[in-house]
Amino acid sequence: MASTAIPFIFPAVRVDDDFYMDGSVRQIAPLSPALHLGARRLIVIAVGQFAGQTVAVRPTTPPYPSFAQISGHALSSIFLDNLGADLERLTQMNRLVDLLSPARLARHGLALHHVDAFVLAPSVDLGTLALAYAHRLPAGVRTLLRGFGSTQGTGANLLSYLLFDRGFCGALLRLGYADTLARRDEIAAFLDERRSQLVPLNWPQFR
Numbered sequence: 001m002a003s004t005a006i007p008f009i010f011p012a013v014r015v016d017d018d019f020y021m022d023g024s025v026r027q028i029a030p031l032s033p034a035l036h037l038g039a040r041r042l043i044v045i046a047v048g049q050f051a052g053q054t055v056a057v058r059p060t061t062p063p064y065p066s067f068a069q070i071s072g073h074a075l076s077s078i079f080l081d082n083l084g085a086d087l088e089r090l091t092q093m094n095r096l097v098d099l100l101s102p103a104r105l106a107r108h109g110l111a112l113h114h115v116d117a118f119v120l121a122p123s124v125d126l127g128t129l130a131l132a133y134a135h136r137l138p139a140g141v142r143t144l145l146r147g148f149g150s151t152q153g154t155g156a157n158l159l160s161y162l163l164f165d166r167g168f169c170g171a172l173l174r175l176g177y178a179d180t181l182a183r184r185d186e187i188a189a190f191l192d193e194r195r196s197q198l199v200p201l202n203w204p205q206f207r
Contacts, residue, residue, distance in 0.1 A: 004164065046120065049125060090115060098114060
């Protein structure tokens with residue numbers, strides 16, 4: 001419950017003598033803890049598509065963005081943009097480390113190592129997926145979200161962050177399972193200790 005306590009939306013949760021909220025709000029470098037613990041290979045599970053949402057038909061003159069669109073972008077900045085920026089920093093650091101010999105790194109007192117990252121991201125837009133379960137919300141909540149503009153277009157991004165519904169969560173689990181199976185050979189190769197060093201990211205897919 002503490003991990004899903006998004007500020008201003010869900011209340012903080014008390015654990016022992018402290019209150020906790022979603023850690024992504026404060027953790028602007030999400031890969032940092034694993035790196036400080038000495039990880040050399042990271043499997044990163046993203047909570048959305050780095051490319052963002054798209055609409056099938058874009059009007060000639062787009063309407064002013066709704067509250068839901070603005071809020072959805074703000075939440076994506078917290079949950080996705082920080083991760084994307086951290087992955088980009090990791091990629092650039094890997095390139096620098098690969099240019100220097102271990103002896104030179106040691107001579108300058110730099111405890112740096114090449115770190116591979118394997119990113120798993122949803123293959124479908126989660127906002128669109130959430131729309132199929134919006135009817136399961138209480139009537140009052142549906143009315144409120146409809147007023148915010150979160151039940152249409154890219155505004156559904158906000159809905160996907162707030163929809164803690166059993167059916168929607170089940171759909172997310174099935175999607176994650178299917179997406180992982182679709183890349184099972186890549187994952188097996190990534191986890192194989194005998195493998196040669198892999199290119200950590202294929203950045204064009206995140207643009």
